[in-house]
Amino acid sequence: MSAVLKSQHQFRPMQMDDLDAVMAIEPHIYLYPWTRGNFSDSLTSGYSAWVLVRNEQIVGYSLMMMVLDEAHLLNLSVDKDFQKQGLGRLLLEYMVETARSNQMANMFLEVRSSNISAIALYENMGFNEMAIRRAYYPAADGREDAVLMGLAL
Known part of the structure; x- marks a missing residue:
């Protein structure tokens, strides 16, 4: 990732006060968005939750649960207006590094089988x-499969 892209953005821990901004993004990028309660519960549970900020505006966020030596990426999202600029990669790199710095051995995630990018x-x-997790996600025509992916850290 370029130094310019990194220098324009900063990461900070997600806080309850960020949920209005997060909830302004979530339903615009997903047909079946997380609820405010999902985010609130994740923060209360102590999950690793981060926002990506550019010019004091939240442009992305990610949440990860870490148990024993496994990290599970739960949500990685970029505001629709800021997609296709390398910010998803920047967020993912940050979450992988966070998992490594917490001595996680593996990182897992599920992704919709239709989410090719x-x-x-x-x-x-x-x-x-x-x-493949069959019928894992809700979909307009019923349910959609998830691809379970893993990374050895």
Whole structure:
């Protein structure tokens, strides 16, 4: 990632006060968004939750649960107006480094089987497909499969 892209953005821990900004993004990028309660519960549970800030505006966020030596990426999102600028990769790199710095051995995630660009990003970052979780996500025509991916840290 370029030094310019990194210098324009900063990471900081997500706080309850950030949820209005996060909830302004979430329903615009997902047909089945997380609820405010999902985010609040994640923060209360002590998950690793981060916002990506540019010019004092939250442009992305990510949450990860770490248990024993495994990290599970729960949500990685970039505001629709800031997509296709390398910010998803920047967020993912940050979360992988966070997992490594917390001595996690592996990182896992699920991604919609139809989300080809996200799957390409994860594969480019070294994640491998491990399994298919049948009918994991809600979808307009019923349910959609998830691709379970993993990365050895």
